[in-house]
Amino acid sequence: MASMKKSEVLKIVGQNIKRIRLEKGLTQVDLVGRIEARIDTTNISRIEQGRTNATIHTLFKISQALEVPLSEICDVYFSKSV
Amino acid sequence: MASMKKSEVLKIVGQNIKRIRLEKGLTQVDLVGRIEARIDTTNISRIEQGRTNATIHTLFKISQALEVPLSEICDVYFSKSV
DNA sequence: TTCATACTTGCCATATTTGACAAATCAAGA
DNA sequence: TCTTGATTTGTCAAATATGGCAAGTATGAA
Numbered sequence: 321m322a323s324m325k326k327s328e329v330l331k332i333v334g335q336n337i338k339r340i341r342l343e344k345g346l347t348q349v350d351l352v353g354r355i356e357a358r359i360d361t362t363n364i365s366r367i368e369q370g371r372t373n374a375t376i377h378t379l380f381k382i383s384q385a386l387e388v389p390l391s392e393i394c395d396v397y398f399s400k401s402v
Numbered sequence: 403m404a405s406m407k408k409s410e411v412l413k414i415v416g417q418n419i420k421r422i423r424l425e426k427g428l429t430q431v432d433l434v435g436r437i438e439a440r441i442d443t444t445n446i447s448r449i450e451q452g453r454t455n456a457t458i459h460t461l462f463k464i465s466q467a468l469e470v471p472l473s474e475i476c477d478v479y480f481s482k483s484v
Numbered sequence: 485t486t487c488a489t490a491c492t493t494g495c496c497a498t499a500t501t502t503g504a505c506a507a508a509t510c511a512a513g514a
Numbered sequence: 515t516c517t518t519g520a521t522t523t524g525t526c527a528a529a530t531a532t533g534g535c536a537a538g539t540a541t542g543a544a
Contacts, residue, residue: 329462329472347490360533365492372531375455375501380411380478390411391473396462429520442503447522454501457531 324397331370332396333379338368340386340393354385406479413452414478415461420450422468422475436467 341351348361348368359381366372367382376390383390423433430443430450441463448454449464458472465472 324462324466326459329459333458349490358533360535361491362493362534363532366531369492371493373457373459373501375457375531376415376461376476377408377411377455378532379458379476380406384406390478391476394458394461394473394476396472431520440503442505443521444504444523445502448501451522455531457501460502 326373327370329396330367330373333374333393334368334370336393336395337364337379337382337386340388341368344386346386351382351385355381357381408455409452411478412449412455415456415475416450416452418475418477419446419461419464419468422470423450426468428468433464433467437463439463 341348346354348364351364352359352361359378363372363374363378364382367374367378379393380390383393386393423430428436430446433446434441434443441460445454445456445460446464449456449460461475462472465475468475
């Protein structure tokens with residue numbers, strides 16, 4: 321399989337975040353409120369939509385706010401490239 | 403528990419990458435050779451050392467080269483903050 | 485319609501990642 | 515020692531993530 325496009329990966333990660341956030345009944349504002357270091361809903365929105373190629377540290381902060389392992393957010397379909 | 407410091411997260415992710423790469427018997431040069439889109443050993447080195455806060459797409463490319471799920475690279479110790 | 489809440493989008497400034505190359509360092513052999 | 519391969523480090527330019535704020539959009543309730 322051809323390697324997944326960048327936009328696809330970002331989209332899946334964003335969907336993961338949004339899904340978990342909604343499962344927990346949180347708004348974007350709630351979420352950023354749980355994060356010690358500042359994060360703006362602007363960024364959450366862009367990340368959830370897959371418009372931004374977030375850094376691992378940002379995703380980690382989000383995972384902490386959602387109280388899930390970082391790896392859960394990073395659960396992207398995988399196939400051996402070649 | 404206080405939230406994990408940024409540098410710690412990056413270090414753990416970097417160690418994960420390095421460990422998996424070595425388990426597969428690959429050099430950094432081998433690794434970048436497996437990636438379609440260019441990546442330099444410069445970046446691999448800095449990411450493995452936790453000196454760089456890599457983006458999720460870069461980590462995804464690395465995960466593909468290592469033939470492991472992205473989530474395995476992102477396996478960072480988790481604890482409920484607060 | 486009006487209002488409130490939630491989310492998205494546009495823009496800006498700053499910081500940092502990334503790709504690239506060269507040079508330096510390190511380790512293991514011959 | 516010398517050489518080779520592997521990794522690290524420095525520097526640079528270009529691209530982009532981030533934080534911040536304001537304005538726009540969407541939805542639903544009153």
